[in-house]
Amino acid sequence: MGIFQRNNSSFYSPFAERRFQSRVERRMVRFDWTIAVLVLVLMGIGIMNLYSAVAGYPERQVLFSAQMRWFVACMILMVPIYLINYHFYEATAPWAYAMTSVFLLLTLFFGRVLHGSSRWLNIGGFSFQPSEFSKIALVLILARYFAANPKHGGYTLRELKFPLTLMLVPTALIFFEPDLGTALIHVLIFLSIAVFVGLDKKTVAAVVGFVLLIAPIGWFFLLKDYQKSRILTVIDPSVDPQGAGYQITQSAVAIGSGKFFGKGYLQGTQTKLRFLPEQHTDFVFSVLSEEWGLIGAVLVLALFFLLIAWGLSVASNSKDRFGSIAAFGLAAMLFWHVIINIGMALGLMPVVGVILPFFSYGRTAVFSMLCVVTLLLNISSRRYIFE
Numbered sequence: 001m002g003i004f005q006r007n008n009s010s011f012y013s014p015f016a017e018r019r020f021q022s023r024v025e026r027r028m029v030r031f032d033w034t035i036a037v038l039v040l041v042l043m044g045i046g047i048m049n050l051y052s053a054v055a056g057y058p059e060r061q062v063l064f065s066a067q068m069r070w071f072v073a074c075m076i077l078m079v080p081i082y083l084i085n086y087h088f089y090e091a092t093a094p095w096a097y098a099m100t101s102v103f104l105l106l107t108l109f110f111g112r113v114l115h116g117s118s119r120w121l122n123i124g125g126f127s128f129q130p131s132e133f134s135k136i137a138l139v140l141i142l143a144r145y146f147a148a149n150p151k152h153g154g155y156t157l158r159e160l161k162f163p164l165t166l167m168l169v170p171t172a173l174i175f176f177e178p179d180l181g182t183a184l185i186h187v188l189i190f191l192s193i194a195v196f197v198g199l200d201k202k203t204v205a206a207v208v209g210f211v212l213l214i215a216p217i218g219w220f221f222l223l224k225d226y227q228k229s230r231i232l233t234v235i236d237p238s239v240d241p242q243g244a245g246y247q248i249t250q251s252a253v254a255i256g257s258g259k260f261f262g263k264g265y266l267q268g269t270q271t272k273l274r275f276l277p278e279q280h281t282d283f284v285f286s287v288l289s290e291e292w293g294l295i296g297a298v299l300v301l302a303l304f305f306l307l308i309a310w311g312l313s314v315a316s317n318s319k320d321r322f323g324s325i326a327a328f329g330l331a332a333m334l335f336w337h338v339i340i341n342i343g344m345a346l347g348l349m350p351v352v353g354v355i356l357p358f359f360s361y362g363r364t365a366v367f368s369m370l371c372v373v374t375l376l377l378n379i380s381s382r383r384y385i386f387e
């Protein structure tokens with residue numbers, strides 16, 4: 001007798017079975033409105049903030065309309081990414097990782113150079129930053145590896161050799177572009193996921209020892225002079241008064257001048273008088289703080305951390321190991337972007353060119369961050385399906 005029957009008939013149809021499974025999945029997939037609403041609110045505030053950042057700059061106002069068009073296009077592109085079961089991304093993670101690594105290699109040799117860095121690759125008239133997609137590919141390939149190789153009692157240093165290599169390949173390519181900030185994000189994603197899946201005590205000690213050993217080597221032999229200067233300006237902005245020191249100083253002035261309630265929307269003097277450099281990319285948080293004050297800054301921080309906390313909840317409630325690790329890695333990626341960007345704006349971290357999600361201008365950045373939250377939605381919505 002067939003499994004599926006229609007009108008008391010024993011006729012079995014594989015097409016009927018697939019339709020039945022599709023209906024079951026649709027009933028059990030529950031859209032996570034919490035993530036969606038948080039992201040839409042952040043995007044709305046980010047769009048308003050970007051408009052203010054470019055207002056009064058005729059040469060930059062085109063960036064706002066371009067960002068708006070790209071937001072709409074990306075929202076449409078997110079639909080198929082959400083509808084495809086996230087196990088498809090688990091299966092194709094090696095291909096995504098290989099492709100982004102090839103793009104990074106091509107960028108290193110053939111990329112468009114801007115401000116001394118080769119970060120943009122032009123293919124068929126379309127320019128994008130492969131490093132933005134490399135972060136997502138790294139999360140997925142590490143989640144696939146650790147899901148397929150569970151370890152009770154914590155991973156040893158020997159067992160981390162392969163995933164460490166997976167991290168080092170794109171990180172090295174990005175570092176030599178050079179793009180210190182994005183390379184750092186890759187390292188932090190790896191360390192975050194490694195801590196999440198568990199390390200034994202000897203491995204933790206070895207990693208700490210390695211970092212302490214490699215730090216002076218990196219300082220003297222790997223970092224360029226301008227990168228060292230950016231790090232030193234965190235301690236003393238006068239070290240580079242016309243470069244990173246100037247940016248940090250003007251950012252601090254903008255944030256401090258906002259006081260408690262801010263100067264009002266479109267009323268920021270640091271912004272409108274062009275004292276604040278890169279205010280539409282790296283220092284958008286300074287624009288927000290000047291115009292909306294401590295109240296606005298705290299509200300945006302709260303929204304970000306609610307989103308990240310909900311991402312961690314998705315990780316803890318995922319129905320399988322891959323979904324759990326991937327969700328944690330994606331939440332960690334958001335966390336480090338927020339921490340580093342706002343740390344830069346406050347003068348607590350070096351200026352390393354890390355964007356603030358949904359606020360900073362950039363087509364590739366917008367697309368990659370929407371991919372992150374869409375994948376979180378994908379994992380969260382399917383946690384009720386047991387296959």
